[in-house]
Amino acid sequence: MHNFDHTGIKTLGDLKASGYKPRSIKQELRENLIGKLQSKAPLFERILGYEKTVIPDIERAILSRHNIILLGLRGQAKTRIARLMVDLLDEYMPVVEGSELNDDPLAPISRYASDLIEELGDSTPIEWVHRSMRYSEKLATPDVSVADLIGDSDPIKAANLRLPYSDERVIHFGLVPRSHR
Incomplete structure (x- = not known):
């Protein structure tokens, strides 16, 4: 180890x-x-x-x-x-x-x-x-979305930073990328 x-x-x-x-x-x-x-x-x-x-x-x-x-x-x-x-x-x-x-x-x-x-x-x-x-674990309930697991663009972050939605700095990462290693 x-x-x-x-x-x-x-x-x-x-x-x-x-x-x-x-x-x-x-x-x-x-x-x-x-x-x-x-x-x-x-x-x-x-x-x-x-x-x-x-x-x-x-x-x-x-x-x-x-x-x-x-x-x-x-x-x-x-x-x-x-x-x-x-x-x-x-x-x-x-x-x-x-x-x-x-x-x-x-x-x-x-x-x-x-x-x-x-x-x-x-x-x-x-x-x-x-x-x-x-x-990480997430209970699979009906309200869980792909965005919760994978992530999504954060429009508020994009507006505050004055960045396009395609910029990786506006992504709100979900559970999977946050615990990838």
């Missing part, structure tokens, strides 16, 4: 000097799962009855870097399994401070983070996000 001491790392320059390397979430899950399997640490505590069926399938999917869809009837621990998978993430993850999208300081994707890094360079402030903040 990449759970090194992050307390003294406050800027992009500090992060680079620490030797931090960005990883995809699938790689992060895989490497942390391998670590737990090698140390024989429990993976899905409080999930009973799936030790020889569902849990080995999930382990294989993570090791293979596959996407996972949990299907089943009510009460079959789908949500509990998803919540417990958060424990396979690194404890803390660096992000560009102020970024709505939790931009990786070494591989930013938003205009905000790219512009900030271009302006401040190695002095760009970073913050650390705990793994519990990287998981």
Whole structure:
């Protein structure tokens, strides 16, 4: 697990000097799962009855870097399994401070983070996000829209910033992009 001491790392320059390397979430899950399997640490505590069926399938999917869809009837621990998978993430993850999208300081994707890094360079402030903040869930009720999940252009933001709707700075990001890493 990449759970090194992050307390003294406050800027992009500090992060680079620490030797931090960005990883995809699938790689992060895989490497942390391998670590737990090698140390024989429990993976899905409080999930009973799936030790020889569902849990080995999930382990294989993570090791293979596959996407996972949990299907089943009510009460079959789908949500509990998803919540417990958060424990396979690194404890803390660096992000560009102020970024709505939790931009990786070494591989930013938003205009905000790219512009900030271009302006401040190695002095760009970073913050650390705990793994519990990287998981989002939304109850599927009739009032939930695609905009809630994905996002939409914010007309008030566009008017205040005097920008066209096509400019990415006027997007209000939904749950999926906000928790993309």
